[in-house]
Amino acid sequence: MRHGAFGNATALACRECGHQVALGPHYACPECFGPLEIAYDFPAVTRAEIEAGPRNIWRYKALLPVPSDIEESPNMEPGFTRLLKAHNLGATLGIDNLWVKDDSTNPTNSFKDRVVACALSAAREFGSTVFACPSTGNLANAVAAAGARAGIKTVVFIPSDLEQPKQVNSAVYTDSLVAVNGNYDDVNRLASEIAGEEEGWAFVNVNVRPYYAEGSKTLGYEIAEQLGWRLPDQIVIPVASGSQLTKVHKAFQELISLGLVEDKPYKVYGAQATGCSPVSVAYKAGVDAIRPVKPATIAKSLAIGNPADGVYVLDICRETGGSVEDITDEEVRAAIVLLARTEGIFTETAGGTTVGVLKKLVESGALDPTLETVVINTGHGLKTLDAVAGSVGPAATIDPSYAAFTRTEIV
């Protein structure tokens, strides 16, 4: 490893017991098996330094476990996606001041480009020879694309019954797509086994997960910077493993500690689909333990039945005065169409879940419609086209004549 290979990161620290180990391709605490997180010793960082940086996540490199020359290495240059004022959606839902953070415009059209870019940097610094992941969708696309651009051997494992469009969307980037006869859990288990047996493999969401997960912090940094270095009052975030929500909260806390934004209260809300809502169920039951479920929802990118960071999500939502809510697949579909028709943003099922939960939170009174609110759109609807294929279509079919047109009641 080069000197400064991980920037201002100093160690891996256990989230449960605080035990620290040296930076390396590790993810579980040797003392208590708790999850390892990156610990830092941040220098003074100014807004001006960040604003002078590149228009991607590397503007925040001082706050990530990456070297100071990170932007010189070929990478996908993700991030600094749009924060759009959602006038129409806000008016429809009765929210005065609503923003959509739109990560569907990332290079491979989901927020996964952020985390994969950080994992790639770690893999490079560890001298890994293979960049890999188990995945069913967005992560596979992001890993295969980033590996191609970085010129590192990339192997992506998917369930063999994955829909062909999703296979194509990964296979186009890599000649090493491996289909596994089994479900996602089987693929995941195989990945952990390979990570344990093989030298030099960096599985982004297994053995380099602590580095990978830090990438989600950039969503929080960007929202604050794009609001004019200010935290929103309320934020709604989808919950799969729960990592993204915890990292956005971590980002906000870091910005406060560093004096980059004013300290103020903000509420964090988690969004799940009812068909895979173990965190929402625990929240509503008022308990601390998450009971794993077998997912059954169209929001497949959120379908993690045993979310690793679920308990931390509960803590954050409760501490900040937010909540966790879930909606049905029918509500997910309706929310996808609602966002498209109000703001011209076509979101995937995960984004539909988040927008739909926002709607439900306003209706139930759990979210204050007079406060500044941000909702995160994590990915693009082109990846989950089937979800709405039955819901939308032509309003009329006519013969190619003006007379036929005038008989429609389109306008």
Place this chain on the structure above:
Amino acid sequence: MRHGAFGNATALACRECGHQVALGPHYACPECFGPLEIAYDFPAVTRAEIEAGPRNIWRYKALLPVPSDIEESPNMEPGFTRLLKAHNLGATLGIDNLWVKDDSTNPTNSFKDRVVACALSAAREFGSTVFACPSTGNLANAVAAAGARAGIKTVVFIPSDLEQPKQVNSAVYTDSLVAVNGNYDDVNRLASEIAGEEEGWAFVNVNVRPYYAEGSKTLGYEIAEQLGWRLPDQIVIPVASGSQLTKVHKAFQELISLGLVEDKPYKVYGAQATGCSPVSVAYKAGVDAIRPVKPATIAKSLAIGNPADGVYVLDICRETGGSVEDITDEEVRAAIVLLARTEGIFTETAGGTTVGVLKKLVESGALDPTLETVVINTGHGLKTLDAVAGSVGPAATIDPSYAAFTRTEIV
């Protein structure tokens, strides 16, 4: 119309005879029926003024037919997409200094968001009540999305036999998608008829076409700014109607006139698919007239058999010392995979055509591999997934065990 509704634009001028008419929803010269273009009286414009602007096409508003408060009106905020250094693709093709201008990361994943944003501004200033287009793909997505965000009634006309995924990708944004029993030419004719008969309809690519087309200039402005206010030596651009190529050239000329970049020679190359290559055929035959063809290619977004700006493309490519070239559908498919596996960019068939033509130009010696070269990627591969579905897939299918994995020869 408000005072300053069209910024520094002063009139519509005929590209053929120079006759000028007042700014309005017109597209054909009343004297000779030639195409009308926007004429301007530009003030002094500085790099600093542009750099202080928003990170989208409106940073160039002084050079577009839009009001000075354009960014206040709800719009998709397209543009300022990535200009990526293509190390790997360059090395593969033997080009020393290659860049990809990646418009697949625009809001609806194609360059059409640029032109539609300018058309929308014109429609707003004309007081149009309906925003419309005939289209089979990218344009339909861009119009439907922009209309939704702007809160203007939007009607999109498509051939009724269009593939369902493409229908869904437009219908998600609008409840006024109209399927027409006929081919694209029939749909187009119907659109022109409606534009002539109905009051208040702005058809982006018909009666507000002069405003719409100016949006493509922003591709040229951005490339120059992102290169550090410098023109490239060579640029390869896809040719459908030919409008984009002529507008990028116009943008470069304007930047030179305004003193924003140094005057220097550059070569412009046009890219077509062999199955619809009327401009390439004319170029190679050394003639000035374009003979219309019946398109038969997988590059459907380039499949315009009678390109309106074809003759201007010939002029520009000849004058600058570039050329026009075409490649087969098989070469288009191979180029899509080549770009994905070298740079992590998944392009649509139009981009495959452009990259494939770049490869052919290097191989034939028509393009100098030692000069700085830019290739434009106009849209996203998720929109034309079928094009490569037969070409890529899993390298292996295995049982979910480490033993099975070790028997593969993936690494």
